[in-house]
Amino acid sequence: MSDTTHLLVPWAATSSPGSDQAWQGLALPQLERLIRQLTPLAPDVQEEACFSPPHERALGRALGLGDADGRIAFAALHAAQTGLASAAKPGDGWAFVTPCHWQVRTDHVTLSDPQALDLGEEESRALLALMAPWFAEDGMALHYEQPGRWLASGPLLAQVATASLDRVLQRDVRAWLPPEAAAAPLRRLHSEMQMLLYTHALTDAREARGLAPINAFWVHGSGALPAPLPASQPPQVVESLRGPALREDWATWRSAWQALDAGPVAELAARAAKGQPVQITLCGERGALSWRSAPRSLAQKISSFFGRQRLSQLREQL
Known part of the structure; x- marks a missing residue:
């Protein structure tokens, strides 16, 4: 049908x-x-x-794309449809990367709605340029798409399961982090980016404008496209x-x-x-x-x- x-x-x-x-x-x-x-x-x-x-x-x-939990390749499909897939290497997977604000409390860490961050293109590109070398050390390349969402490609993203942004919005992120054994690089990057951004000039500039700092990111939509992709x-x-x-x-x-x-x-x-x-x-x-x-x-x-x-x-x- x-x-x-x-x-x-x-x-x-x-x-x-x-x-x-x-x-x-x-x-x-x-x-x-x-x-x-x-x-x-x-x-x-x-x-x-x-x-x-x-x-x-x-x-x-x-x-x-199938329905494998946390590995429905929405980002890979988007990269293929927009011509960005040619930038990847054989064996790479894709994922969306959303810059975001984590509200840290003693008993929980909440991911605030990224749409409320008022992130512009110039600021987003500056953040991507700042974070890209750290991702590259773990074999992942960042690609700019729009202020509130980038893409990443790399071998890790073909296999790792990541939680939907819809699962974690306004909730404690700790329940939704990728399994530690399979995604140690991503967990380490979360810690490194929090330290990097905590005292960075970009964070100071946002706080001076009364905006919440961008102190984290969320990876979602990970996976690799099935070959061949069925027409649908x-x-x-x-x-x-x-x-x-x-x-x-x-x-x-x-x-x-x-x-x-x-x-x-x-x-x-x-x-x-x-x-x-x-x-x-x-x-x-x-x-x-x-x-x-x-x-x-x-x-x-x-x-x-x-x-x-x-x-x-x-x-x-x-």
């Missing part, structure tokens, strides 16, 4: 108690209409402690729920869900009603639930348990 229209919905629910409350009484008539027309697929449920959240696992499968139709990934969910702004999250229901979900339901092949995947922090068009003769034989559930019951599986 390569021509299937696939709507992928990250942050459809979270593990926060506020998410439970926000779901109560949330009316999503188009979503209910849609899933009654479709056939449920096997759910994907993993531990919340895994490095790759459900929406990244679902996207990795849809793009032909990318899903439509919904971004509107992510920000409110991470901020735990549940009023805005509910409004975003209602707009999603009235817009893209309604459009998908209309396609399904016309017999066009469609799929929808709802993702939380633990699990993903998918429904897809099936031949009518098959669909008539399948009693859709999911289609008869209330949305609040579905939320419990995400």
Whole structure:
């Protein structure tokens, strides 16, 4: 079903108690209409402690990258699509590198939202130039892409598992660092960069402007592309729920869900009603639930348990 229209919905629910409350009484008539027309697929449920959240696992499968935990090669795919892959050597993997601020307390180290850093291109390039020689000592080359995100290439990044940025935002980073045995160079680089940046002029300049210092980085999206990469139709990934969910702004999250229901979900339901092949995947922090068009003769034989559930019951599986 390569021509299937696939709507992928990250942050459809979270593990926060506020998410439970926000779901109560949330009316999503188009979503209910849609899933009654479709056939449920096997759910994907993993531990919340895994490095790759459900929406990244679902996207990795849809793009032909697979769903190996912490090794879904989103950065390698991006490098190939932008022509940057030619800068790598045979056997290299890729990863995204996000400059960030770690808020250090006695009992936890929290990664603040990088989008709040107000990092400009000139400052970002200066940081990259400062940090690049340290990465090079461990066989990794840094490549500038945009102020808030660089890329790195090197043999280590073909194998090491790294946690999604979505897993660690506003949380204690210590639970999400790469396994020590497999990623000793990255763990050492974290310590070295903290010491390097602590008293650097770039840090002083930011603090003089009232901005949080950039004192760390986060590596994510690591891996190497499968060869050959299967041709695939990318899903439509919904971004509107992510920000409110991470901020735990549940009023805005509910409004975003209602707009999603009235817009893209309604459009998908209309396609399904016309017999066009469609799929929808709802993702939380633990699990993903998918429904897809099936031949009518098959669909008539399948009693859709999911289609008869209330949305609040579905939320419990995400």
